[in-house]
Amino acid sequence: MTRTMNKTRAALTACLIAMLAGPAHAASGWGLLNMPEGVTELSKKIYDLHMMIFWWCVAIGIFVFGWMIWAIVAFRKSKGAVANTAMVHSTRAEIIWTLIPVVILVAMSVPSARVLIDIEDARNTELTVKVTAYQWKWQYQYLGTDVGYFSTLARDSNSARQLQSGVDPETVPNYLLDVDRPLVVPAGTKVRLLLTAQDVIHAWWVPDFGMKKDAIPGLVNEMWFKVDTSKTGRYRGQCAELCGRDHGFMPIVVDVLSKADFEAWLAAQKAVVKQAAVAQATPAIS
């Protein structure tokens, strides 16, 4: 795609969004209309793919809906339209509207397959974090170290979300999307997650990372992401697979640090673990 086309598309998207939403702030509820572009290599490719298919659908929609509306407007009995009852069949037309969609599908499937192959390429990962899902919390373990901890819904969200708690969720910062201890990963690094679950099936999803994957008891699944170096910050997501009563209350928060900050953080964590081990003289979580 050329740059101009991308710009045209962006402009069209903006128009569409403006039409649908009216005046709205980009980050507020009304403005949240589309998939986030995300902050990883893959999330952008996925976003582009999503937009490509979306525009294909818009184009096909203009044609199909245009045809429908034209037929409804132009051939009204009330306007004196007389039916042409001999028009019952046309092999040529039917072949055309079988073949053209096939061509469009091929045009869609090639880039999709390409992105899929990229997603499946988990080579050269630099950090592996094991993610274990529980009803209803996440456990993160940094493979090859003794660093590991649970991540559960933040306390203020948890008290506000109780039935008829009387707390206005609007007053709770990051309501339902905050945890006590976030996952910490470095930016610009290919991070691999090994996903498994202890009880039932869960799914780990951070929309800004473009991916979700199921965490299944008795199986390990893997997925990877590489956050752009410039995109350090805090990203949020949720469990995506129904996992019981508190399925809606096991959020995911990821802190993306610069490589140096991450190394410092990890070293500090290792020291804490070591201290604890010495203090208690009990083996750390493996």
Next chain:
Amino acid sequence: MSTPRGQLERDNKRLTGRLALMALGSFAFGFALVPLYDVLCAVTGFGDQKALARAAEVAPQAADESRTVTVEFVADLPNVGSWEFRPVIASMQVHPGKLYETEFVAKNLTGHDTVAQAVPSVAPGNVAGYFHKTECFCFTPQKFAKDEERVLPVRFIVDRALPRHLDRITLAYTFYDQSIRVGQR
């Protein structure tokens, strides 16, 4: 009716019978999907995780020294607190075709004698067809006395045919205490 009534009734019965058989066949097919699923996984070589729980019979292969693959070991416990289970080393650099041995350590903290079964799994799933184990504690249930700690060996070969686009394999075990059934409350 052009067909006499008796004829029609016979036709109806025959077709009903056939359709009922088809329905029964579908019911049986539902169950047949269980072995078929394994067969499909085995034939396509994709993610036949169940083959991991069996001893593989592999012809000795010459080691491919030109290629190094990282194998990670992961231990999982569904009942935290009642067992201790961990790999002795976290990962190994291996050459495809060569036989390696590593160990896991398990300790029974349940306070009674029990039997546990390790269920293996590899990631990515399609590696299952290339990961051969000649010896593993996961082949049979393991008896543990109260407070017993044991070292459990695993011997494995990564197949030389491992697809080139893979450089890392994770071998995970979930250690299920047979006296506790998971997934039920």
Next chain:
Amino acid sequence: MATHAHAAAHDDHDHKPHGWRRWVFSTNHKDIGTMYLVFACTMFFVGGTMALIIRAELFQPGLQFVDPQFFNSMTAMHALVMIFGAIMPAWVGLANWMIPIQIGAPDMALPRLNNLSFWILPFAFLILLGTLFVPGGAPAGGWTMYPPLALQGGDSFPMMIFAIHLRGISSVLGAINVVVTIMNMRAPGMNLLKMPMFVWTWLITAYLLVAVMPVLAGAVTMLLTDHFFGTSFFAASGGGDPVMFQHIFWFFGHPEVYIMILPAFGIVSEIIPTFSRKPLFGYESMVYATAAIGFLSFIVWAHHMFTVGMPLAGQLFFMLATMLISVPTGVKVFNWCATMTRGSLSFEPPMLFALAFLFLFTIGGFSGLMLAIVPADFQYQDSYFVVAHFHYVLVPGSLFAIIGAVYYWLPKWVGRMYDQKLATWHFWLSAIFVNVLFFPQHFLGLAGMPRRIPDYATQFADWNMVSSIGAFGFGFSQLLLPYIIIKCVKSGAKAADRTWDGAHGLEWELPSPAPFHSWESPPSAAVIARGAEH
């Protein structure tokens, strides 16, 4: 046959049994059809109430009304009730009423079996709805019943399995009856390729039912033995595989989706030609497209579970197969458009619902195509985008087609015309609110809201509120349907035998209301020829 005898005279002539016996022991396809439709309508309002509980809770962030566990029960039960209790019985009811009439048969081939397959249903749903009152509450693991979560169910778990078994038996018996009726009971001269599209789509649907309902029965039986008899089909601890359940379930589940939509294609293929006063364009390609969709439905199941971690080749295969479905579906949409082109269109209530189907089902088709793209599906999967997609296919898809069918054939059933103005109101309210209800759910899903959650982060509040307003508007608008029907039965004006001037088909060759026993002697070749001008 075209005599306008008094309804009372018909009654005497027909020797209709009276009182409760007429219904409980009924072997008459019209009475059984009516019972199916009344049952479906009842369940539609039961399931709708559950949907409104869900939308009431989601009106605002925070938990205002229900416990999360009960909320999960509502999502699971809403799906089970709507799929198995409303949409499917409505199709069987329409099949019962119309198939014998449309093919010139005196009744269904197996009338006593017909009675049995209906009367199983109320018991199945008494058991299913009874789970709401047992300790531990109703099933809360989703209608998809994925283990291990489904195995955590309490007393409701075996009840749900039993209800599904009963319901499955009812479906299979009903489907067998439809196939035998269509294959053996057609009037002489009614060739397969002269059959109305509704009969064709039902024939293919019935084969799908016979093929996949027992697979579901097998899957839930395995769940049952896993729970109670120590097997481990799906328990990793015993060497089983929880993912395998999903494969078996969706092997049933995807054809099930088409079981709910194929008869809708048939209905729309009846209504659009009637109100375009023009035969259906490309009848034969419509038949082949339906068969192609039926076939493809067996090889796309894994697109419901791309995130479980499948090998690349599998993902590619299921992506391409799924995309392929849009080809025959596209053929159908284009054929409908071509049917309207150069027609003479009028916009009575059935046509309005068929047109809404055409527009909104196409939107559901677009989101379906987007969902087929595996990398993008990694984002969409289990988000509200999926909820929006399948509701677009099922509500303005299947449900609108059912309502359209009721408005199309109601005058034939009761011999009276309904209040078309009120029905037009019903249409506009439904068509507007259904979009207010489901369109914002696309935005929610894309912005990252997972499905099946009782409470959400505050940035999702705005669109959820819009969606909930749409839900209440839509739900209450539907009360017009029973009102219009009751009013029609009680005080509608006499309907003509050929209610719609553009209508063809054997049903319009019968008087209105259709007599209790119709086509006791098969229609003549001339009548069939007149009816087959579709």
